[in-house]
Amino acid sequence: MADQEERIPVMQKWLDNPFLLVFLGVAMPTVLYIVWGVMEIANIPVAR
Amino acid sequence: MATTYRICPRSGLQFDTAAEKLMRFHAVAGVLALLVGGIMALGVILTRWPAIKLLPADTFYMVLTAHGIDMLIFWIIFFEMAVLIFASSTLLRCRLAMPKLAWVASILMVIGAIMTNVAIFQGESSVMFTSYVPMQAKPHFYLGLILFAVGALLICFIFLGTLVVAKAEKTYEGSIPLVTFGALTACIIAIFTIASGAIILIPTFLWSLGYIREIDSLMYRVVWWGLGHSSQQINVSAHVAIWYAIAAIVFGAKPMSEKVSRTAFFLYILFLQLASAHHLLSDPGLSSEWKIVNTSYFMYFAVLASMIHGMTVPGAIEQAQRLKGYNKGLFEWLRKAPWGNPAFSSMFLSLIGFGFLGGISGVMMGAEQLNMLIHNTIYVPGHFHATVVIGTTLAFMGLTYFLVPVLFKREVLFPGFAKIQPYLFGLAMYVVALVMMGAGTLGVSRRHWDMAFAGAPMAYEWPGAAYLMMGLTGIFSCIAIVGGAGWILQIVLSILFGKKLEEGEIRSTPIPLTLPAPTTGSTVHPPATPGTMVLALIFLTAFILYYFVNWKYLSSLWGLS
Numbered sequence: 001m002a003d004q005e006e007r008i009p010v011m012q013k014w015l016d017n018p019f020l021l022v023f024l025g026v027a028m029p030t031v032l033y034i035v036w037g038v039m040e041i042a043n044i045p046v047a048r
Numbered sequence: 049m050a051t052t053y054r055i056c057p058r059s060g061l062q063f064d065t066a067a068e069k070l071m072r073f074h075a076v077a078g079v080l081a082l083l084v085g086g087i088m089a090l091g092v093i094l095t096r097w098p099a100i101k102l103l104p105a106d107t108f109y110m111v112l113t114a115h116g117i118d119m120l121i122f123w124i125i126f127f128e129m130a131v132l133i134f135a136s137s138t139l140l141r142c143r144l145a146m147p148k149l150a151w152v153a154s155i156l157m158v159i160g161a162i163m164t165n166v167a168i169f170q171g172e173s174s175v176m177f178t179s180y181v182p183m184q185a186k187p188h189f190y191l192g193l194i195l196f197a198v199g200a201l202l203i204c205f206i207f208l209g210t211l212v213v214a215k216a217e218k219t220y221e222g223s224i225p226l227v228t229f230g231a232l233t234a235c236i237i238a239i240f241t242i243a244s245g246a247i248i249l250i251p252t253f254l255w256s257l258g259y260i261r262e263i264d265s266l267m268y269r270v271v272w273w274g275l276g277h278s279s280q281q282i283n284v285s286a287h288v289a290i291w292y293a294i295a296a297i298v299f300g301a302k303p304m305s306e307k308v309s310r311t312a313f314f315l316y317i318l319f320l321q322l323a324s325a326h327h328l329l330s331d332p333g334l335s336s337e338w339k340i341v342n343t344s345y346f347m348y349f350a351v352l353a354s355m356i357h358g359m360t361v362p363g364a365i366e367q368a369q370r371l372k373g374y375n376k377g378l379f380e381w382l383r384k385a386p387w388g389n390p391a392f393s394s395m396f397l398s399l400i401g402f403g404f405l406g407g408i409s410g411v412m413m414g415a416e417q418l419n420m421l422i423h424n425t426i427y428v429p430g431h432f433h434a435t436v437v438i439g440t441t442l443a444f445m446g447l448t449y450f451l452v453p454v455l456f457k458r459e460v461l462f463p464g465f466a467k468i469q470p471y472l473f474g475l476a477m478y479v480v481a482l483v484m485m486g487a488g489t490l491g492v493s494r495r496h497w498d499m500a501f502a503g504a505p506m507a508y509e510w511p512g513a514a515y516l517m518m519g520l521t522g523i524f525s526c527i528a529i530v531g532g533a534g535w536i537l538q539i540v541l542s543i544l545f546g547k548k549l550e551e552g553e554i555r556s557t558p559i560p561l562t563l564p565a566p567t568t569g570s571t572v573h574p575p576a577t578p579g580t581m582v583l584a585l586i587f588l589t590a591f592i593l594y595y596f597v598n599w600k601y602l603s604s605l606w607g608l609s
Contacts, residue, residue, distance in 0.1 A: 011311075015229070015314060016223050016224075018208060018211050018232055021233075021236055021317055022208070022236050022239060024318060025233075025236035025237065025240060025317040025318065025321075026236070026240045026243065028318050028319070028321075028322075029274065029278070029321035029322055029324075030240070030243075032341065032342060032346065033270075033274060033321065033322050033324055033325060033342055034244065034270070034271060034274055036338055037271075037328075037334060038267060038271070040333065040334050040335055040338055041264070041266050041267050041270065041333055041334070042267075
């Protein structure tokens with residue numbers, strides 16, 4: 001019975017971990033928006 | 049570090065004394081920034097109103113820069129820092145982590161805000177909110193923004209530290225409250241925002257000093273919008289958290305589903321910042337893949353989250369009202385809501401305006417093809433005045449009506465004006481947002497001093513409707529400014545001269561956590577919410593129609609056969 005009460009769903013564990021959320025919330029836009037965007041601009045050939 | 053705790057007799061909330069002073073400090077600093085930004089708004093609008101055209105071009109761009117930065121950065125972020133402190137130390141009933149560092153951070157923010165304002169009003173930093181390179185401001189313009197950002201970042205870390213303190217000292221059981229979770233979402237977005245700002249503003253500062261030869265303008269735009277747009281996403285998370293808070297304060301409403309609301313905030317954490325890309329949908333150099341993945345795919349998850357909040361907040365209110373017996377028909381719960389309570393009316397006007405005007409227009413702008421219809425037109429300010437002014441500022445104003453007696457321990461003066469203020473300000477801003485978007489659809493430029501381009505070699509003949517809508521923008525903006533100025537005056541006078549209220553018990557230790565007794569027997573099922581469902585269907589219909597109309601408009605402007 002005690003085991004049943006203590007079982008916390010995985011999703012809730014994630015949402016209860018603020019530092020995991022900070023990591024996800026910073027990593028996602030950094031990779032998808034900034035790094036990807038900057039790489040595209042860096043790959044534009046320089047005009048001669 | 050030893051501190052004391054005050055138990056507010058009006059709300060039952062427990063305030064850490066150090067945190068309480070910081071909240072008051074940030075709220076006052078925010079209102080002062082709003083005052084400066086509001087005065088500048090008058091200059092902007094009386095110049096863009098074609099019949100008046102008050103200011104010469106150089107003064108106009110200076111005033112526009114001050115308006116943008118004071119409103120979009122200083123006002124909202126100062127207030128949001130107060131919200132972070134409230135949502136951590138007060139709602140979790142614990143001491144604030146590192147209060148001395150919090151004061152250092154707060155003073156850095158004030159120094160930064162003053163420094164940037166001084167640079168702007170000296171007249172050689174009229175680079176507007178976006179400060180696109182190669183336009184160059186004075187070094188102290190960028191330095192002020194950097195100092196402000198460092199201060200805000202420190203307070204974000206103090207917020208996270210306070211969550212750790214609360215968990216270690218077991219001041220709450222289970223998960224953090226939903227409002228605190230919303231504030232955590234705002235904090236996470238703030239960290240990304242400020243990091244983006246640091247990545248681009250530090251080199252730009254060095255460029256303004258002459259240490260760096262050039263900054264690539266496209267690179268600047270990409271990284272800067274990580275700051276510029278994400279800073280407005282902090283607002284979204286913060287004002288949604290405030291909607292939930294006001295629903296709980298005014299109605300005792302409980303979220304319809306904690307799981308669903310938390311999942312919606314989680315979608316914000318993952319996807320909301322990616323909407324920054326919609327500012328670059330017409331830029332060369334960035335692929336359609338980058339544009340479409342960021343806006344048309346991932347941004348829609350954040351839109352879904354907003355629609356969830358837009359349904360669960362009124363749904364929670366409907367449930368609370370129906371439990372009180374307001375069950376007649378679809379909308380008795382809404383008709384019998386306390387429309388004279390400015391905290392509620394501000395919050396509800398914020399919710400409806402944010403969804404119908406800011407939300408729908410934001411999705412439209414986020415589609416690469418439709419964006420071409422309105423890119424860099426005054427439609428864009430129309431959209432963000434619906435999100436930031438109607439959505440965020442109005443929600444913050446509503447919360448302040450609650451905070452004056454609770455946090456400042458003063459009675460709100462002029463209660464009659466308080467009843468009408470949200471309507472005066474909010475409804476005028478509804479019209480402003482609509483007519484700005486209308487003028488933008490006709491092509492009126494986003495921020496050009498003179499829409500007629502008088503004296504330009506290639507004149508453009510605008511339809512009369514464009515002038516009409518810019519005139520209406522002027523008239524209704526002035527009404528909104530009266531509503532906003534009235535709010536500032538009312539709050540400042542209430543804090544200074546309002547009747548002093550009882551302070552409440554001061555304790556050296558926090559109140560011990562008391563858990564609710566376990567329920568036995570049958571549980572009460574929450575009532576159904578048909579009224580909210582009808583509101584949601586009206587919203588979806590408006591959404592689909594507006595989306596369709598814009599595709600139709602695009603096809604008529606740009607025939608493909």
